[in-house]
Amino acid sequence: MLLLALDTATPAVTVALHDGDEVIAESRQVDARRHGELLLPAVDRVLGEAGRTLDAVTGIVVGVGPGPYTGLRVGIVTAATFGAALSVPVHGLCSLDGIAYAAGRAGLEGEFVVATDARRKEVYWARYADARTRVTEPAVDRPADLTEPLAGLTAIGAGAVLYPDAFTDVRADMPEHQYAGALASLAAERLRTGGEFLPDTPLYLRRPDAKVPANYKVVTPQ
Amino acid sequence: MALRADEPLVLGIETSCDETGVGIVRGHTLLADAVASSVDEHARFGGVVPEVASRAHLEAMVPTIERALKEAGVRARDLDGVAVTAGPGLAGALLVGVAAAKAYAYALGKPLYGVNHLASHICVDQLEHGALPEPTMALLVSGGHSALLLAPDITSDVRPLGSTIDDAAGEAFDKVARVLHLGFPGGPVIDRYAREGDPAAIRFPRGLTGSRDPVYDFSFSGLKTAVARWIEARRAAGEEVPVADVAASFQEAVVDVLTRKAVRACADNGVDHLMIGGGVAANTRLRALAARRCEDAGITLRVPRPKLCTDNGAMVAALGAEMMARGRTASSWGLSADSSLPVTETHVPAPQGSHGSHGLHTHDHVHELSKKNLYDS
């Protein structure tokens, strides 16, 4: 087994290679504005570091969000196109599950909530019984609306760090953004145990802004 | 036409607006032109909604690539290169195509060419009428662009002579269609009504045609307003609006200015060919008037079939193939989508010393609606 995992649902542009036993190379750059530029060079670097080529990969793992759409689509279309070009399966995972799994490996125990920044003063979030077990569907909400339902629960992720008043036990020492290595390890575990994956389509959670720009696509030669 | 195996076999991806286009060409020969359009999803909004377009591109990307390969009867591994529209266009939409093209080229171990959308609109005519004359004069008219371009070398030297200072020609069609309650997009339906109408019924203004106006620039905003005012005055007076005559007279004002300026540009620059591309090139009156005026002026007119005039992947593949045939530098794996890529940048070569894979280009992606950074939503 050789899994290539990538995730662009958080400010981290992250890629990892997993051989079925362990992560053999990983790249992680935190830059919320250059997912499109950074992802392919990162894939190339990770493969180079591991001394492998893309055609040795047996499956693609991709975080399908939730996350800001523009960046999220870069990772998903890259994964889908790799899958088609290489004729290998593409395994989708909820990106929040990767952060939860990474927190588990960093020693977090018990119940907790993962929240990431959804912009527009909202967070993407889901609740976990433990690092491997998500107990709610991922959702997008204003942090203030979560204060009561999640009261007393440990909270991790950039969304929790950003809104400390809305969450109770915010663990800033835990992963804020995604690690593709964690996502890859989680996928390897699920493949071994016959666990389920999501299709490689984005978890948008919001309807598109249905507004036409006043001057859509005006292209003026310079 | 005989296929020459030494001509580059290139797959092109286009996602700058609402069409997901994947085309395959060998040199100047069209092998496949697969297009998935999200136009119906935008119709109820009266224009292209960027987020709706981006979502549709992602959904359509892999199926459209596979459809193009099947249509062309070629295997992915036989491709010599992958080309993609790097800009200009809707930022989020471009990004989907650029990411897909990079992944495809990388997985196949083939070079990647990020090319200019406008130069692609010109280059597509090579698939229809053979090698472009050098220089070529091009009039590009669509919902997004209205430009007169002089192209001494389509792979490296495209010069803007003039462009619209306000609305694109196709946008004016959309807006007039909206005032007439004819729906979106406006181009085809106005064309249809105009055939039943009198183009001389109403004398609408011809923008920027005064003796002191810029010779090659266009303006369609004043025309659009004049048409709207004329219609509203009729409605206010309780009179019926003669839709066919309004459509014909409006359309005549647009194509009169476009063809007059294009023919003038050819004459001024000593160019004996005119190429017309972009979605509005499908307009039957534009084709007819351009044909007559070019003939009168001794200019050879080249207009590709309508399906190659609207946005498609074949045009991108055509320019990519020309880039390969002329040995132009491939793009790096760090290629950016650039929503305002200048027309003078015919393609986006890898920065020197980047060995085609690590060069990074930094600039902000700005959202069309909020003007905030694109990645903020």
Ligand SMILES: [Zn+2]
């Ligand atoms: Zn176009």
